[in-house]
Amino acid sequence: MITIKGLSKQFGPIKALEDINFSVSRGEILALLGPNGAGKTTLIRLLTGLLSPSQGEIYYDDEKLSQNRVAILNHIGYIPENAPLYNDMSVYEFLRFAARLHKMNDRQIAEKQTDLVRTLELQDVINRRIGELSKGYRHRVAIAGATIHSPNILILDEPSEGLDPNQKYALRQFLKRFSTQGIVIMSTHILEDVEAIASRIILLNHGKIIEDSTPFQLRYRMPERDLSTVFRRLTQTKKQ
Amino acid sequence: MISQLKTIFAKEFYSYFSNISAYFAVGVYVILTLASAFYFGDFFKIDNSNLISLFGSQPEILSLLIPAICMPLWSEEYRSGTIEFLLTQPVEYRVLIIGKYLASVAFCFIMLFLTLPIFITTAIYIGVNLGTVMCGYFGILLTILVFAALCNLMSLLSSRPLIAYLAGFLVIRVLMSFKFEHLSGLSFEQNYQNIITGRISLSSFIYFASIIILILWSEIACLTSQKKN
Numbered sequence: 001m002i003t004i005k006g007l008s009k010q011f012g013p014i015k016a017l018e019d020i021n022f023s024v025s026r027g028e029i030l031a032l033l034g035p036n037g038a039g040k041t042t043l044i045r046l047l048t049g050l051l052s053p054s055q056g057e058i059y060y061d062d063e064k065l066s067q068n069r070v071a072i073l074n075h076i077g078y079i080p081e082n083a084p085l086y087n088d089m090s091v092y093e094f095l096r097f098a099a100r101l102h103k104m105n106d107r108q109i110a111e112k113q114t115d116l117v118r119t120l121e122l123q124d125v126i127n128r129r130i131g132e133l134s135k136g137y138r139h140r141v142a143i144a145g146a147t148i149h150s151p152n153i154l155i156l157d158e159p160s161e162g163l164d165p166n167q168k169y170a171l172r173q174f175l176k177r178f179s180t181q182g183i184v185i186m187s188t189h190i191l192e193d194v195e196a197i198a199s200r201i202i203l204l205n206h207g208k209i210i211e212d213s214t215p216f217q218l219r220y221r222m223p224e225r226d227l228s229t230v231f232r233r234l235t236q237t238k239k240q
Numbered sequence: 241m242i243s244q245l246k247t248i249f250a251k252e253f254y255s256y257f258s259n260i261s262a263y264f265a266v267g268v269y270v271i272l273t274l275a276s277a278f279y280f281g282d283f284f285k286i287d288n289s290n291l292i293s294l295f296g297s298q299p300e301i302l303s304l305l306i307p308a309i310c311m312p313l314w315s316e317e318y319r320s321g322t323i324e325f326l327l328t329q330p331v332e333y334r335v336l337i338i339g340k341y342l343a344s345v346a347f348c349f350i351m352l353f354l355t356l357p358i359f360i361t362t363a364i365y366i367g368v369n370l371g372t373v374m375c376g377y378f379g380i381l382l383t384i385l386v387f388a389a390l391c392n393l394m395s396l397l398s399s400r401p402l403i404a405y406l407a408g409f410l411v412i413r414v415l416m417s418f419k420f421e422h423l424s425g426l427s428f429e430q431n432y433q434n435i436i437t438g439r440i441s442l443s444s445f446i447y448f449a450s451i452i453i454l455i456l457w458s459e460i461a462c463l464t465s466q467k468k469n
Binding site for chain 2: 074078100143
């Protein structure tokens, strides 16, 4: 379980996030939704320990992220926006590198690598350089790298950006499967993704949570019963 | 921790050999070393039993090349975005910093290894003062350790490899040009000359070791403070 208490982040005079409070439990797929500049990526970076908060604390179960960064990161898989990877490495080398950083031994690496390569259909590119791969393959390699250590929390920043419909479908299926045993947190502004897989939505605007509910509840709040209309109304109303 | 250190070291060290620019740097090093020793260093005109023609110009040559070797270590991670991957792995910052630092140092040591034919040839045909030559090599090793630490720090502070190179070159030149009238113990030039001429003292060793530790500690502080910004 992830608990966020009184989280704020300030960059100089700019308040990127203000008094964020929520918790996420196993089995949930949480979508962080909001317009550009709402604070989604900042929140993701705080959750992964890339940034430290100006105020507040993030707890993974009962452990503080600020005090146990390394131990907690052992349980997290993170895929940043655009899935940056080492272009000079082959897929095989990259997966081994990621596994080694999680202190996995050769037997564990071989087992998990075989499993992931089969699940994510990477057999054809396993010895190819990452720099030569298409965006779809790169994305799958990033997922493999982020999950090779069998994390129970997966955090993704704009995961379906630039993927074609087939790749988006495959990603959603993967996330649904993952969420049966863990927590998925993804930041997105693609409402199609949210409707397809999210079990919960946190809507951010100007660094504050303006909604925390399920897609179903949110959709039925407005007479149009359309998530994009709700999104537009809520973010624009709060802005005014 | 050691296994993670080895992993970071191996990744950085082998990445040098997948990159043509690293081979280019080695080629330039060999050419500059040969030119400075035999052409500018009057190798055959002066007594070279202590290989002074080789060691005398090494800081100048290394000040040009070590920034090029170290510049991609961090700045390339920032430029390509892989820094987010790296910093979200369960690895202590000091392990990342030391792993990358040792990889750059190891690559420089390989470059230095290429000067051995000069030493062997001189030993066979002219004869060398082995003790002084060992001191010379020790001086270059310490120089590499200091310069690589400085350039790693500059790479960490810049997301552009070219800026990292220029900043690395600049800080090395500033360090080399420091001269204190009453505090010669703080002069790089003075300490380097002492070592390569066989006058190894504890104060010189402390001078180099303290610079290296201070810079590596600064790198950890920089990486930690970036989380706040």
